[in-house]
Amino acid sequence: MNYDKNTIIDSLKTILSIPSPTGYTESVIQYLKNELNKMNIFYKTTNKGGLIISFLGKNDDYQRTFSAHVDTLGAMVKSIKANGALSLLPIGGYMMSTLEGENCTIETLNGVSYSGTIQTTKPSVHISGDDARNLKRTAENMEVILDEKVFSKADVETLDIDVGDYICIDTETTITQKEFIKSRYLDDKASVSAVMYVIKYLHDNNIKPPCTTNFYMSTYEEVGHGASAAIPPNTKEFIAVDMGTPGCEQNSSEYAVCICAKDSSGPYDYNLRKKLVNICKKNNIPYKIDIYPHYSSDASAALSAGWDVKTALIGPGVFASHGYERTHIDSILAAVDLIIKYINEA
The missing domain is CATH 3.40.630.10 (Zn peptidases)
Structure with missing residues (x-):
């Protein structure tokens, strides 16, 4: 070839x-x-x-x-939680477990982007123990933690983040010397x-x-x-x-x-x-x-x-x-x- x-x-x-x-x-x-x-x-x-x-x-x-x-595939903001986290719904058929701990970007309608991380609602075994390990990885049990100093829904709204904003998950693209291509x-x-x-x-x-x-x-x-x-x-x-x-x-x-x-x-x-x-x-x-x-x-x-x-x-x-x-x-x-x-x- x-x-x-x-x-x-x-x-x-x-x-x-x-x-x-x-x-x-x-x-x-x-x-x-x-x-x-x-x-x-x-x-x-x-x-x-x-x-x-x-x-x-x-x-x-x-x-x-x-x-x-x-x-x-991707996701959208479903709601803004009282603590400033974002609930999300996937676009397409994700296995939600693969999103845990992934970095992402929220794209707002006004063109401003914000970074964040997708976590479960019980992300720490030091706090939740087996409840963290056994929590079912579904959309309702996962959320986006923004890389912003936000502590409430009102704080997030000041950033112009809203329901329906796109959540783009990082691809983590890697190409090895032996020409394997790994990426979302x-x-x-x-x-x-x-x-x-x-x-x-x-x-x-x-x-x-x-x-x-x-x-x-x-x-x-x-x-x-x-x-x-x-x-x-x-x-x-x-x-x-x-x-x-x-x-x-x-x-x-x-x-x-x-x-x-x-x-x-x-x-x-x-x-x-x-x-x-x-x-x-x-x-x-x-x-x-x-x-x-x-x-x-x-x-x-x-x-x-x-x-x-x-x-x-x-x-x-x-x-x-x-x-x-x-x-x-x-x-x-x-x-x-x-x-x-x-x-x-x-």
């Missing part, structure tokens, strides 16, 4: 550094726009804030659309970096695909309606580029592109899956086929919205999804390779 992994890693680090919980994605979308502007690549912006980038193919009637979502929100920013690299590759190499090919950067995937609208109307094949999930009794891998046969929304298109697998076999791309019992994608959203498209789901393997996640550059490169080889197939 003759691809520049350093370009992918640098892009991924930048994308991960820009907070983008669902509904708060303008900054990361602007970053992508800036990158596309540098390459003089035209894009459209959807009403929901997503991006669509198109490469005209020899056949414009039969189009393919790839999606990746820029939105991530590799779902789905690992795929976003892969897709952005593919766009750059097509542009730099002046590739005209057999079919018009679109790339849809969606903004509401984590809450289920990311690609439910605004898909280019001639799309016949819709391929979501999202994480594979290695783990207990799963077949996915952090070192291969993962191809999903079925998730909780149902089976993906059989013939499209077969074509993707055959491309991997033909080109020696490491791949794994898997089934995800608690998963849906932008392709699922498109089908639920009534789009008459064939769908597939592929992506890099991401360990510990919806927690502190990990992948390897090999998995992202395999996803890039499959996407590029597929685009060039008639």
Whole structure:
């Protein structure tokens, strides 16, 4: 695979550094726009804030659309407590236990940011003993402790912090010498970096695909309606580029592109899956086929919205999804390779 992994890693680090919980994605979308502007690549912006980038193919009637979502998990301020702590509700399907002790940033409507830490309501074993250890890690038992000298609800209100303010959890991004990438929100920013690299590759190499090919950067995937609208109307094949999930009794891998046969929304298109697998076999791309019992994608959203498209789901393997996640550059490169080889197939 003759691809520049350093370009992918640098892009991924930048994308991960820009907070983008669902509904708060303008900054990361602007970053992508800036990158596309540098390459003089035209894009459209959807009403929901997503991006669509198109490469005209020899056949414009039969189009393919790839999606990746820029939105991530996050939280919102639910209420301000009498003692100056903030209660919170998650955005998306967090395992709340993974948030304990994490640093975060509260983004106010007036543009001022405040740092804090997410703790349980009984954070000290020296005070609560086994009650602290055994407390169920749920949203109602967790709170944000602000890094401000606040002692009451009134103190917090003077900071213009209010219900509905976004809480962005730090990513803790680390890239090891052996090219493991550890961070929150590799779902789905690992795929976003892969897709952005593919766009750059097509542009730099002046590739005209057999079919018009679109790339849809969606903004509401984590809450289920990311690609439910605004898909280019001639799309016949819709391929979501999202994480594979290695783990207990799963077949996915952090070192291969993962191809999903079925998730909780149902089976993906059989013939499209077969074509993707055959491309991997033909080109020696490491791949794994898997089934995800608690998963849906932008392709699922498109089908639920009534789009008459064939769908597939592929992506890099991401360990510990919806927690502190990990992948390897090999998995992202395999996803890039499959996407590029597929685009060039008639």
